Amino acid sequence: xxxxxxxxxxxxxxxxxxxxxxxxxxxxxxxxxxxxxxxxxxxxxxxxxxxxxxxxxxxxxxxxxxxxxxxxxxxxxxxxxxxxxxxxxxxxxxxxxxxxxxxxxxxxxxxxxxxxxxxxxxxxxxxxxxxxxxxxxxxxxxxxxxxxxxxxxxxxxxxxxxxxxxxxxxxxxxxxxxxxxxxxxxxxxxxxxxxxxxxxxxxxxxxxxxxxxxxxxxxxxxxxxxxxxxxxxxxxxxxxxxxxxxxxxxxxxxxxxxxxxxxxxxxxxxxxxxxxxxxxxxxxxxxxxxxxxxxxxxxxxxxxxxxxxx
Amino acid sequence: xxxxxxxxxxxxxxxxxxxxxxxxxxxxxxxxxxxxxxxxxxxxxxxxxxxxxxxxxxxxxxxxxxxxxxxxxxxxxxxxxxxxxxxxxxxxxxxxxxxxxxxxxxxxxxxxxxxxxxxxxxxxxxxxxxxxxxxxxxxxxxxxxxxxxxxxxxxxxxxxxxxxxxxxxxxxxxxxxxxxxxxxxxxxxxxxxxxxxxxxxxxxxxxxxxxxxxxxxxxxxxxxxxxxxxxxxxxxxxxxxxxxxxxxxxxxxxxxxxxxxxxxxxxxxxxxxxxxxxxxxxxxxxxxxxxxxxxxxxxxxxxxxxxxxx
Numbered sequence: 136x137x138x139x140x141x142x143x144x145x146x147x148x149x150x151x152x153x154x155x156x157x158x159x160x161x162x163x164x165x166x167x168x169x170x171x172x173x174x175x176x177x178x179x180x181x182x183x184x185x186x187x188x189x190x191x192x193x194x195x196x197x198x199x200x201x202x203x204x205x206x207x208x209x210x211x212x213x214x215x216x217x218x219x220x221x222x223x224x225x226x227x228x229x230x231x232x233x234x235x236x237x238x239x240x241x242x243x244x245x246x247x248x249x250x251x252x253x254x255x256x257x258x259x260x261x262x263x264x265x266x267x268x269x270x271x272x273x274x275x276x277x278x279x280x281x282x283x284x285x286x287x288x289x290x291x292x293x294x295x296x297x298x299x300x301x302x303x304x305x306x307x308x309x310x311x312x313x314x315x316x317x318x319x320x321x322x323x324x325x326x327x328x329x330x331x332x333x334x335x336x337x338x339x340x341x342x343x344x345x346x347x348x349x350x351x352x353x354x355x356x357x358x359x360x361x362x363x364x365x366x367x368x369x370x371x372x373x374x375x376x377x378x379x380x381x382x383x384x385x386x387x388x389x390x391x392x393x394x395x396x397x398x399x400x401x402x403x404x405x406x407x408x409x410x411x412x413x414x415x416x417x418x419x420x421x422x423x424x425x426x427x428x429x430x431x432x433x434x435x436x437x438x439x440x441x442x443x444x445x
Numbered sequence: 446x447x448x449x450x451x452x453x454x455x456x457x458x459x460x461x462x463x464x465x466x467x468x469x470x471x472x473x474x475x476x477x478x479x480x481x482x483x484x485x486x487x488x489x490x491x492x493x494x495x496x497x498x499x500x501x502x503x504x505x506x507x508x509x510x511x512x513x514x515x516x517x518x519x520x521x522x523x524x525x526x527x528x529x530x531x532x533x534x535x536x537x538x539x540x541x542x543x544x545x546x547x548x549x550x551x552x553x554x555x556x557x558x559x560x561x562x563x564x565x566x567x568x569x570x571x572x573x574x575x576x577x578x579x580x581x582x583x584x585x586x587x588x589x590x591x592x593x594x595x596x597x598x599x600x601x602x603x604x605x606x607x608x609x610x611x612x613x614x615x616x617x618x619x620x621x622x623x624x625x626x627x628x629x630x631x632x633x634x635x636x637x638x639x640x641x642x643x644x645x646x647x648x649x650x651x652x653x654x655x656x657x658x659x660x661x662x663x664x665x666x667x668x669x670x671x672x673x674x675x676x677x678x679x680x681x682x683x684x685x686x687x688x689x690x691x692x693x694x695x696x697x698x699x700x701x702x703x704x705x706x707x708x709x710x711x712x713x714x715x716x717x718x719x720x721x722x723x724x725x726x727x728x729x730x731x732x733x734x735x736x737x738x739x740x741x742x743x744x745x746x747x748x749x750x751x752x753x754x755x
Contacts, residue, residue, distance in 0.1 A: 169611060175619040178610050235577060240569035259550035260622055263573065267545060267580065268615045274584050275605035284594035291601060295585035300488050301479060305578045309485040312570055 149435040156196035163219040181257040181265035186230050189248040194339040195222025201343030204429045215347050217281035224273040225339050231269035290342045297338030307331025319397030333365025356422045363419030367412040368440045373398040374408055412441045459745040466506035473529040491567040491575035496540050499558040504649040505532025511653030514739045525657050527591035534583040535649050541579035600652045607648030617641025629707030643675025666732045673729030674747045677722040681751050683708040722751045
């Protein structure tokens with residue numbers, strides 16, 4: 136049937152996008168980060184340990200595909216020049232948040248992506264500083280992006296907001312910590328998810344759009360898409376924590392229940408949580424209608440986020 | 446004697462500069478930082494606790510005076526418009542480094558400027574995130590500075606480098622940690638001091654110059670001045686740690702000796718350390734010769750750094 140061929144084609148394309156995006160980001164991170172032999176060596180080893188621990192590079196890939204879609208008129212497989220540096224800075228920020236989140240004083244996790252977490256491998260002191268340094272490096276990379284100074288400055292602002300304390304990544308982490316001490320309701324769980332994970336996913340998409348010189352309306356459509364898929368992504372993460380083993384996830388499973396964390400499945404149950412995730416993906420994809428045929432990859436990525444197994 | 450009147454005048458002017466600079470930075474930080482009532486409240490309280498713990502605002506004051514000197518032709522007492530926002534971002538970065546440095550996994554200090562450190566008052570988890578957030582806010586403020594986008598981007602780069610791992614603030618912290626485990630020689634101690642404290646002091650001066658549209662040569666002269674006085678500042682800090690009580694310092698005294706930290710007095714003795722600090726101040730001030738009469742305030746500030754009592 137033609138429909139099946141289309142679906143198979145789309146799956147093949149998605150796999151290629153994920154694989155090539157991941158390889159491009161890995162090699163760019165390797166080029167941008169200080170070598171392990173660079174003094175002081177301990178922190179550079181620690182930064183690379185966590186950055187190269189097998190991340191899926193989802194945020195950079197979303198960023199690069201948003202830029203490709205907005206720019207348009209590129210030969211198949213080509214990306215706007217230099218966009219991988221923006222993508223890499225997003226991965227540095229994501230990794231910094233994971234390193235600090237895993238610390239004994241926070242989630243106290245020993246395992247991340249199947250490997251010892253940064254503080255287990257290098258000590259708490261170096262892990263704290265390695266997280267700090269990845270944040271710092273991200274901004275150094277942003278300050279040198281090969282795009283107009285006006286765009287660079289807008290990107291810095293967008294990312295600082297997305298990772299900040301008000302509706303941003305750190306704000307979500309704090310609300311998450313506070314929720315462990317009180318009973319969380321649906322509104323609070325949604326707030327946590329939207330800010331803790333959603334805000335950086337959204338910033339990945341909007342900054343990709345800014346890099347590719349998108350219009351105000353295009354950036355806002357990307358924001359709408361990002362807000363929807365960012366929340367869906369975290370709902371699925373919560374569900375996987377309940378339904379999968381540590382080996383399947385590459386990190387300690389069942390931690391949310393053990394620590395009475397505020398999660399979607401705890402409040403709505405697994406079925407209803409997945410139904411909501413699907414609804415969010417559908418709504419998010421509607422925001423891409425104005426980009427028509429060029430939005431195929433981002434739509435596939437959105438569906439991939441809720442169908443993934445780890 | 447006329448000489449005495451001149452010295453008295455210069456002391457009075459310096460006191461005024463320090464007092465008015467401190468007041469301006471305090472009120473600007475109060476305006477820029479989220480209110481304590483802003484959700485999530487715990488982190489905003491923690492950020493303000495540490496930012497308003499009685500800092501002398503030396504980095505912002507150096508930055509503002511560098512900008513005033515480079516811009517020139519300003520009525521007495523006036524500063525380049527908006528420079529206090531750049532100054533405040535430097536203080537946010539300095540405070541973030543202090544919060545993380547004080548953590549149990551690093552220096553494990555309970556007292557800072559006579560008040561409980563952030564993790565003592567708010568818990569380790571919130572303290573780690575409050576430090577993270579102050580770094581993030583600093584970049585958000587920088588992205589919105591009221592100067593040309595080109596200057597803003599150069600300032601972001603200069604600050605990211607100055608606080609990074611290679612010859613920057615974090616690099617110095619790591620070398621300092623490593624030095625506790627091995628015997629430190631003079632070269633290593635100088636590296637630690639130049640990067641841990643000196644690099645952000647230097648960036649405070651150079652970014653002030655960039656903000657005021659200084660020439661390449663002017664910025665490099667400020668860098669030379671910063672490198673000299675930054676090292677002198679840290680030498681004096683080491684000496685104060687040995688010679689003063691905790692009550693006089695507002696922080697735990699004698700910690701360096703107790704933890705076998707790499708310090709100048711431990712290697713050169715107190716007298717020789719102070720002689721070197723004086724030599725650095727003299728050499729630093731020579732770098733300001735090209736600015737002639739306009740450099741009086743920065744020269745006084747440099748001398749103040751080595752003559753201070755806490």
